[in-house]
Amino acid sequence: MLLDNDEVGLQSAIFFETPEEIFARVFSELKPRTPPPPVRVEFRKFANANSIIQWDEAGLRVRITDVLDGAPAQILEALAHILLSKLLRRTPPRSYAERYRRYLNRKEMRRSLELVKQARGRKFVSGPQGAVYNLEEIFEELNFRYFHGLMARPLLGWSRQRSQVMLGHYDPSHNAIILSRLLDSTGVVRLGVEYVLFHEMLHLRFPVDHRGARRCVHTPDFKQAEREFPQLKEAKELLKKICG
Numbered sequence: 064m065l066l067d068n069d070e071v072g073l074q075s076a077i078f079f080e081t082p083e084e085i086f087a088r089v090f091s092e093l094k095p096r097t098p099p100p101p102v103r104v105e106f107r108k109f110a111n112a113n114s115i116i117q118w119d120e121a122g123l124r125v126r127i128t129d130v131l132d133g134a135p136a137q138i139l140e141a142l143a144h145i146l147l148s149k150l151l152r153r154t155p156p157r158s159y160a161e162r163y164r165r166y167l168n169r170k171e172m173r174r175s176l177e178l179v180k181q182a183r184g185r186k187f188v189s190g191p192q193g194a195v196y197n198l199e200e201i202f203e204e205l206n207f208r209y210f211h212g213l214m215a216r217p218l219l220g221w222s223r224q225r226s227q228v229m230l231g232h233y234d235p236s237h238n239a240i241i242l243s244r245l246l247d248s249t250g251v252v253r254l255g256v257e258y259v260l261f262h263e264m265l266h267l268r269f270p271v272d273h274r275g276a277r278r279c280v281h282t283p284d285f286k287q288a289e290r291e292f293p294q295l296k297e298a299k300e301l302l303k304k305i306c307g
């Protein structure tokens with residue numbers, strides 16, 4: 064039994080089925096007399112490993128956590144068996160449930176899910192649009208000006224607290240740049256926000272292996288790149304005043 068399943072999995076890996084094709088095939092295996100309905104599979108930014116399946120006139124609609132986007136075909140196949148069995152009120156073969164559970168239990172998967180929970184759970188900071196400044200807009204400007212537009216945009220947000228101590232930080236585990244909400248104010252000129260964001264973008268550009276301790280490390284390369292910011296001195300003076 065287990066062997067058979069694994070062979071099916073291997074085949075799907077070889078023929079590169081799309082997630083939609085996997086769900087349609089499993090549907091046919093479970094309900095051979097019913098032509099498979101059209102299938103739509105979406106990977107969504109859920110805060111957990113939940114997946115949802117619905118069957119209506121439009122067909123089958125499957126929503127899967129994006130943590131599983133790019134998972135091996137065997138894993139999506141196992142998930143298809145689990146979800147479709149549930150939908151058809153059957154018990155999924157234990158081997159599939161096992162395979163899926165084992166995959167989710169792998170160390171890196173557990174870590175991804177933990178990070179996603181942190182980032183998308185209630186604790187996360189706001190999005191890029193503040194009351195005054197839009198970080199996405201400023202990011203793209205700086206990206207164009209100083210990085211040839213080549214930097215992939217990380218998550219951008221405002222902290223909940225109006226911190227004076229930490230005006231900004233780059234969090235590599237979430238790939239996020241967070242600016243202190245203190246800066247999202249009409250009392251702060253745009254140059255100040257631009258400089259803090261630029262500084263954090265340089266942290267993204269010059270990554271440092273922190274090995275546990277979270278420190279702000281400015282290598283010579285970092286410092287040299289920072290000097291490309293034309294109003295560096297003015298910006299620093301300005302921020303000193305804000306943090307009084």
Ligand SMILES: [Zn+2]
Pocket residue numbers: 262266279280281
């Ligand atoms: Zn720094």
